[in-house]
Amino acid sequence: MELKISDNLTLKQKLDHLNTLIQDWYPDYVGFAIAMLDNDNNLYSVYRSQGYGVKFPDFIEAIHKSSRLSTLRETRSPDIIDDMTCHLPSIKHIHQTLIRKSCLSSMATPIYNKNDEFVGIMFINARIPYFFRQNLNFFNTISLIASLFINDDLNVKRSFHNIIKTILLISHHKDPETQNHLKRVAEYSRLIALYLGKRKLCNGHFIDAVYHYADMHDIGKYMIPDEILFSTNIYTPEERQIMNEHPELGYQLILKTLKQWGGITDDNLKIILNIIRHHHERFDGDGFPLKLKGEDIPLEARIVTVADVTDALLSHRPYKKPWPLSDVIKYLQEGSGKQFDPLCVEAITKNMAKASQIQNQYPDHLTDNAIKSTG
Template sequence: MQESLLTIVSAKLSAPEIFSQAYKEMKHNHPELTRMNIVVCVDELLVSYFLTDELKETNIDDNSTIVPINRNNSRLVPRIIASEINNEHTGELSMTLYERGHRGRFIYPVVIAGEIKGYIFINSSEPQYFSGVNHDNFEVYCDQLSRVILNTCYQRAQITTALNIMLSMGRERDPETNEHLLRMAQYTNVIARKLAKKNNISDDFIYQMTAYAPMHDIGKFKVEDNILFSTKSFTDEERKLMNHHVNYGLDIVNKIRFLFCNEMKSEYCVLSNIICSHHERFDGKGYPNKLKGKNIPLESRIVAIADVFDALLSKRKYKSAWSLSEVKKYMIDNSGLMFDPDCVSALIECIDELSQIHTNLIDPVDVC
């Protein structure tokens, strides 16, 4: 079992693929297993891989009913927990697990750079299943899985560091602020989570969209100053040159494509789709490829509506900020035209939350 699991975790697969195959292998050798859930703290979000339950993303909460994963984890002592789940537990999570037939649990802390950054939860149908030899075996299994998590975190850190260096170069010229980029990440996360309730959207996909949404206009810093900073209406030729920032963005990403190893290929697709297609329109009248409807990648549709929402709500030297009611009407009027109707519905449902994000991350006075 340990040898076959080692083969799986060594494969050139994405983390979710490895976790899924690893669980199937463990389940084959231990039929008593009923559930595995891997929860990792990434950029202050809990990214969960439920392999036998519905995927759900939860914002970090110091009073989480799962297990506290917070900014104080440097004070926590990593320890493995193997215990029984019974009907005497009063916690909401324990009661839910018990009601679903889970009787034993094994909790393994994922430690990165000396801090607890996640947990691997495994449940069984037998109360004391994770004692004795099984305890030792599952400690080895979880150690191998935690190495996959560690490797994924390091790979993502390399990619985001390279992209952030490029973004910082662009911000020296581009009027878009750091606050705009932070808002884009948060808008995208909120809208994606709202859509996830009705669609099969994984935590990992939501994380990727959230992480790469701020890179949507990374190619703008290669646009000439007289166009980038213009407050006048563009001529046809100037509009063509401005629109070319999409191609510049793809050129930039392709220069660091070597960082996206085989197991990170899905992340490259998400990033490149966001850059290339967030100016496409649902009615097919956008650019650069005039994609239409659901042919536009979901991540691009979400970032598109988030970007326009922020642009309308923000004050600039050449325009006044729109009121929230005006922005809401614009979104509804352009549902099915500029925007995916599902994305519009999701945005309207959480528009107050999005507006609060804008308020909390307001632009500096000299930009307005």
């Protein structure tokens, strides 16, 4: 079997193909998993081959608490456990599970991005002891290939994101303050998604995608006439109706852009378009544009809805001062199950201290013509 990878495959499809190739060559190989690093030095799973087992944790908290993982990060070299049975009885629960599955040796390799920054770890398991000592060069190559796939996926996201950022920068020339609003919404969205990821409600790829694409949610606003978009007066019913068209306008704009660009995979495309089109839906079904209800609203949109409103409440606007944290929490909780997904509300309210840190890290630079409808 040859390694033939098409550019239009998703990251999962590429890694699945790589996993199948290894299985064909090495019967004692079990599978591999890949975890990426978040801002708090924790690892979250972005891929797990079918043979690796469902017991691999979706979230590994605080990498610095694990001597193995911190050493791996510092040495930049593979870390190999030749025989897991030698670690009993102090061995961790995850390794005990692997031993029961006849996975007796393990190899972990660091993943770096194009800027030589540590971004994750690849874990590989085998059924026999000392497997990786005997096949080290091959599996070093495999980890390099997997790293290239990971980096390629990141680069595609960043390339498309840079295109959209250019559009946003041009659109925001009258409103520089909004740039930090978008950055904060992305950070809050990742905060919420990570919380849900810990509860196995989404995977690492989803978390990454939501973070990269959350700040595109309002791109349709910049197809709204300036006299409405930048108005500081209360909207008339007619003006509000025009403003409420921005999710559908943004959806159509990005759909056309993506068709012309052609560099984004279907799974990313779906997340981007769902965020743009559905971030004003309400959990009770009274939102727009499609009046979706509950879990019929895509999870990515439910996350961005809470992140967007949270930032609007915490931020200064020409027509209001920032709300105290206690009032923001109260508002979100009162809207839980009505305007907002209860789990997303739980996620942000339990992490409000981190949300406050994000707010301070990316402060507003106010102008007199800030968009009143942000949020």
